[in-house]
Amino acid sequence: MSLKRIDLLICCGSGCVSAGSLKIKERFHEVLAEHNITSEVNIIETGCMGPCDYGPVMVIYPEGIFYKKVTVDDVAEIVSEHFVKGRPVSRLMLHDEEKAIAAQKDVPFYQKQVKVALENCGYIDPESLDEYIATGGYEALGTVLTEMKPQDVIDLIKESGLRGRGGGGFPTHIKWQMVHDNKADEKYIICNGDEGDPGAFMDRSLLEGDPHRILEGMMIAAYAMGATNGFFYIRAEYPLAIKRIKMAIEQAKEVGLMGKDIFGSGFCFDAEVRTGAGAFVCGEEMALIHSIEGMRGNPTPKLHILLCRSWGKPTVVNNVETIGNIPTIFRKGAEWFSSMGTEKSKGTKVFALTGDIKNTGLVEVPMGITLRELIFDVGGGMIGNHKFKAVQLGGPSGGCLTVDHLDTGVDYESSKNAVP
Amino acid sequence: MKTLADLKKIREKAQEDMKLRGGNVRIKIVVGMGTSGIAMGAREVMKTFLEEIAARNLTDVLVTQTGEKGLSSMEPVVDLIEEGKPKVTYGNMNPDKVKKSGG
Amino acid sequence: MYKEICAKYAPTKDNLIYILHEIQDTHPQHYISEEAVQAISEYLKVPENHIYGVLTFYSMYSTKPRGKNIIRLCESPPCYIKGSDNVLRKLKSILNVSVGETTKDGKFTLELCACLGVCGNAPVMMINDDVYGDLSEEKVEEIIDKIRGRN
Ligand SMILES: Cc1cc2nc3c(=O)[nH]c(=O)nc-3n(C[C@H](O)[C@H](O)[C@H](O)COP(=O)(O)O)c2cc1C
Ligand code: FES
Numbered sequence: 295m296s297l298k299r300i301d302l303l304i305c306c307g308s309g310c311v312s313a314g315s316l317k318i319k320e321r322f323h324e325v326l327a328e329h330n331i332t333s334e335v336n337i338i339e340t341g342c343m344g345p346c347d348y349g350p351v352m353v354i355y356p357e358g359i360f361y362k363k364v365t366v367d368d369v370a371e372i373v374s375e376h377f378v379k380g381r382p383v384s385r386l387m388l389h390d391e392e393k394a395i396a397a398q399k400d401v402p403f404y405q406k407q408v409k410v411a412l413e414n415c416g417y418i419d420p421e422s423l424d425e426y427i428a429t430g431g432y433e434a435l436g437t438v439l440t441e442m443k444p445q446d447v448i449d450l451i452k453e454s455g456l457r458g459r460g461g462g463g464f465p466t467h468i469k470w471q472m473v474h475d476n477k478a479d480e481k482y483i484i485c486n487g488d489e490g491d492p493g494a495f496m497d498r499s500l501l502e503g504d505p506h507r508i509l510e511g512m513m514i515a516a517y518a519m520g521a522t523n524g525f526f527y528i529r530a531e532y533p534l535a536i537k538r539i540k541m542a543i544e545q546a547k548e549v550g551l552m553g554k555d556i557f558g559s560g561f562c563f564d565a566e567v568r569t570g571a572g573a574f575v576c577g578e579e580m581a582l583i584h585s586i587e588g589m590r591g592n593p594t595p596k597l598h599i600l601l602c603r604s605w606g607k608p609t610v611v612n613n614v615e616t617i618g619n620i621p622t623i624f625r626k627g628a629e630w631f632s633s634m635g636t637e638k639s640k641g642t643k644v645f646a647l648t649g650d651i652k653n654t655g656l657v658e659v660p661m662g663i664t665l666r667e668l669i670f671d672v673g674g675g676m677i678g679n680h681k682f683k684a685v686q687l688g689g690p691s692g693g694c695l696t697v698d699h700l701d702t703g704v705d706y707e708s709s710k711n712a713v714p
Numbered sequence: 715m716k717t718l719a720d721l722k723k724i725r726e727k728a729q730e731d732m733k734l735r736g737g738n739v740r741i742k743i744v745v746g747m748g749t750s751g752i753a754m755g756a757r758e759v760m761k762t763f764l765e766e767i768a769a770r771n772l773t774d775v776l777v778t779q780t781g782e783k784g785l786s787s788m789e790p791v792v793d794l795i796e797e798g799k800p801k802v803t804y805g806n807m808n809p810d811k812v813k814k815s816g817g
Numbered sequence: 818m819y820k821e822i823c824a825k826y827a828p829t830k831d832n833l834i835y836i837l838h839e840i841q842d843t844h845p846q847h848y849i850s851e852e853a854v855q856a857i858s859e860y861l862k863v864p865e866n867h868i869y870g871v872l873t874f875y876s877m878y879s880t881k882p883r884g885k886n887i888i889r890l891c892e893s894p895p896c897y898i899k900g901s902d903n904v905l906r907k908l909k910s911i912l913n914v915s916v917g918e919t920t921k922d923g924k925f926t927l928e929l930c931a932c933l934g935v936c937g938n939a940p941v942m943m944i945n946d947d948v949y950g951d952l953s954e955e956k957v958e959e960i961i962d963k964i965r966g967r968n
Pocket of ligand 1: 613
């Protein structure tokens with residue numbers, strides 16, 4: 295094996311793919327071959343890097359240089375100038391008042407962000423189990439299974455203050471405790487990847503960009519409440535997310551990270567992917583369960599307000615991002631997690647910025663940051679420096695906020711109070 | 715994979731493959747690859763570094779490149795940056811010298 | 818043919834959605850015919866009305882024959898803000914169809930759909946499984962021409 299000297303990370307999230315990143319990747323293969331340096335460069339397809347507006351984007355290591363809006367025609371120049379001669383192409387970098395910003399970490403878009411769920415998104419190859427493991431992946435699962443009791447796991451989540459990211463903001467540990475305390479021969483966990491709210495693509499990016507994280511988080515949750523089967527309910531509009539999760543499940547099974555007696559702990563777990571067929575309401579948990587059962591996705595009342603049942607068995611439905619936070623909470627501790635955010639909303643939140651904003655894309659910020667910071671500092675403000683009129687928070691169920699509310703914090707409580 | 719120790723083994727190997735993206739690097743070798751460097755054979759020098767490092771299984775050495783260093787008469791120029799030590803610059807490098815320097 | 822597709826799945830009710838997906842995807846006209854519903858009903862041992870109930874609930878299924886390529890243009894607000902209505906007008910005029918219709922040559926069906934989750938690159942459409950973003954009137958024309966040339 296020869297040693298690589300360049301890692302070329304090409305964003306292959308759906309946004310950049312729709313802007314042509316796969317064609318660019320093909321072109322790189324051709325041009326590298328022409329220069330005879332194929333063996334020196336590692337081409338890695340990553341999940342969403344965030345700034346979709348600038349797509350296709352890429353980062354080149356070891357320098358960490360960030361290129362935006364790359365076209366097929368730019369590839370020859372990147373290879374001959376940057377890769378062969380070591381002169382990064384400043385024309386393709388982001389510019390701040392005429393000055394080129396070379397390194398990804400200096401791009402203002404990234405500076406106020408704190409990545410927890412998105413930690414690996416855009417940094418690792420989502421189709422590589424090894425790269426996930428290299429970032430510390432599956433260590434939390436191993437520790438949980440071999441050193442902690444299910445109740446300890448629930449208690450730690452309680453201490454972290456994690457609340458559901460699927461909209462309701464319900465304390466995660468209470469849901470888990472309900473299922474934990476319910477005796478049954480079988481229990482299920484469902485990862486809600488239906489994401490129907492217009493303007494939202496946080497969950498898609500997570501599923502596409504770091505599928506093993508969601509798998510690991512799901513297994514930790516399953517262990518805590520005694521579930522042995524999991525379902526990923528992913529909307530049919532997300533073919534890439536479906537493919538990546540299926541692939542991750544296969545890989546995990548192959549090496550024994552999923553299946554029987556995981557980490558020699560006696561814990562067994564199996565997961566599969568289920569897809570929708572185009573129905574917004576299927577994001578609601580009972581509708582979703584009916585859809586998984588092969589029926590019309592009608593929301594129906596539950597026997598107990600907190601406890602879902604699928605096939606008559608106790609079931610927890612958790613949102614993708616909620617689950618995505620779990621491995622990191624166990625790796626870095628409840629205290630670390632609860633040190634971010636506000637008194638009642640802990641941790642970070644991923645937002646999808648869309649509309650007439652300069653930097654559209656995917657961002658992760660501490661809970662409680664103001665709308666102003668989110669829209670103007672991270673999002674770069676309005677296109678053409680137009681006057682800001684209003685922002686819609688969340689989907690159709692969220693509300694519209696105007697200039698008067700720009701200093702509202704984005705956390706469960708403040709945004710609820712602000713919406714008229 | 716059955717234990718945390720198994721996982722750790724895989725992790726170490728995988729981190730090795732990802733070291734360009736930051737990680738534990740003890741020595742950084744920076745090859746000057748401006749036009750004159752390349753004209754004087756910097757590409758061959760770089761290639762030899764890569765081959766030698768792989769052959770010797772050195773896991774904490776990173777090879778990268780930079781532009782013209784301005785010392786045309788000394789090309790190819792290579793900087794060797796070792797953690798906690800002053801930078802050393804080598805001039806007039808060639809593949810033979812590379813092989814020796816690793817010894 | 819329908820029987821063969823059914824046989825790939827266990828005859829349990831929860832597989833209905835997948836069987837419907839596969840039947841629709843593999844049919845050259847991308848729809849679910851009466852014969853298909855009969856075949857599924859026999860295989861899963863559920864009444865046809867249950868299958869129609871499910872089939873008509875989900876927007877991705879069609880009971881009418883459609884074109885070879887299904888265009889689904891996002892009509893949700895973020896795409897609308899970015900001009901999806903102009904793109905729609907353009908699509909209608911180059912394909913000479915209204916929403917829900919299939920071109921005379923049977924190559925394209927034009928549909929509208931809710932957010933595809935690629936809003937960072939609005940306006941967005943999917944043609945079959947491929948996503949196309951940052952659409953403009955010129956760009957859709959190019960895309961359609963390319964697909965026309967391919968098949
Ligand atoms: C109409 C409707 C649509 C919903 N859509 C979603 C969705 O797309 N994704 C999601 O995670 N939760 C959605 N929810 C919330 C879920 O019912 C459920 O509360 C959530 O998945 C629980 O996960 P969490 O506790 O991790 O947040 C929706 C709820 C309603 C009423
Ligand atoms: S609003 Fe059109 S893709 Fe999301």
